[in-house]
Amino acid sequence: MMNPTVEAVLVLQERDTKVTALTAELEDLPEQIEAIEREAASRAAKFDELKNNTRKIEAERKKIDLEVKGKESAIARYKSQQQQTRKNEEFAALNHEIEHAEKEISALEDKELELMEAYDQGLVRVAEGQKELAAFQEKAKQKKADLEKRIGVVTAELVGAKERQATAEKAVPEDVLPRYRRILKSKRDVAIVPINGASCGGCHMKLTSQTVLSARTGEGITACENCGRLVYWAEL
Numbered sequence: 068m069m070n071p072t073v074e075a076v077l078v079l080q081e082r083d084t085k086v087t088a089l090t091a092e093l094e095d096l097p098e099q100i101e102a103i104e105r106e107a108a109s110r111a112a113k114f115d116e117l118k119n120n121t122r123k124i125e126a127e128r129k130k131i132d133l134e135v136k137g138k139e140s141a142i143a144r145y146k147s148q149q150q151q152t153r154k155n156e157e158f159a160a161l162n163h164e165i166e167h168a169e170k171e172i173s174a175l176e177d178k179e180l181e182l183m184e185a186y187d188q189g190l191v192r193v194a195e196g197q198k199e200l201a202a203f204q205e206k207a208k209q210k211k212a213d214l215e216k217r218i219g220v221v222t223a224e225l226v227g228a229k230e231r232q233a234t235a236e237k238a239v240p241e242d243v244l245p246r247y248r249r250i251l252k253s254k255r256d257v258a259i260v261p262i263n264g265a266s267c268g269g270c271h272m273k274l275t276s277q278t279v280l281s282a283r284t285g286e287g288i289t290a291c292e293n294c295g296r297l298v299y300w301a302e303l
């Protein structure tokens with residue numbers, strides 16, 4: 068038969084562990100939801116940037132197109148001026164202007180072609196980006212719904228776990244409880260551990276034969292002389 072005090076402390080420790088785990092999960096869940104929201108906002112912003120950059124390419128191309136049209140009407144003007152002049156010198160000067168404008172138009176049209184290609188590529192990327200974003204948003208929505216559901220489940224579980232924790236606490240002798248609580252707070256993992264071989268199951272240091280004997284036969288509670296955790300003799 069196991070020492071009843073040890074048994075009561077073990078039950079409490081198990082229930083404490085459960086409450087700690089549920090509490091930690093409940094604290095973590097809203098952070099997980101926030102992380103998804105942050106990721107969604109960042110992806111949406113990146114997609115907007117891609118769309119804006121693509122629009123800018125098209126706007127730039129339109130601007131160049133207007134420049135071309137301006138130069139074309141200038142050429143038409145030069146040509147009509149040529150028809151009206153009788154001076155060879157002026158005719159040659161206008162010819163020079165026309166050639167210059169034609170060269171500029173040619174360069175602008177090359178640029179326009181580049182921008183058209185870039186715009187087409189941009190449109191492909193926007194379409195891909197839109198699909199990716201929609202897929203992510205759908206997944207994020209599902210994940211958020213799952214996490215919100217989990218918050219409800221854990222909240223309810225925690226209520227029950229705390230009730231069971233309180234019940235278990237009442238079964239632990241009053242002189243042992245504060246000691247157990249103190250050890251648990253300082254060790255952060257477990258306060259009561261089995262003896263493995265002749266060593267402490269918490270810090271793994273060898274226990275004195277007196278401690279082992281006391282844990283094995285004593286009616287009170289025994290502690291590891293190294294780490295201070297409560298130790299118990301686990302029946303095989």
Ligand SMILES: [Zn+2]
Nearest residue numbers: 267270291294
């Ligand atoms: Zn120890």
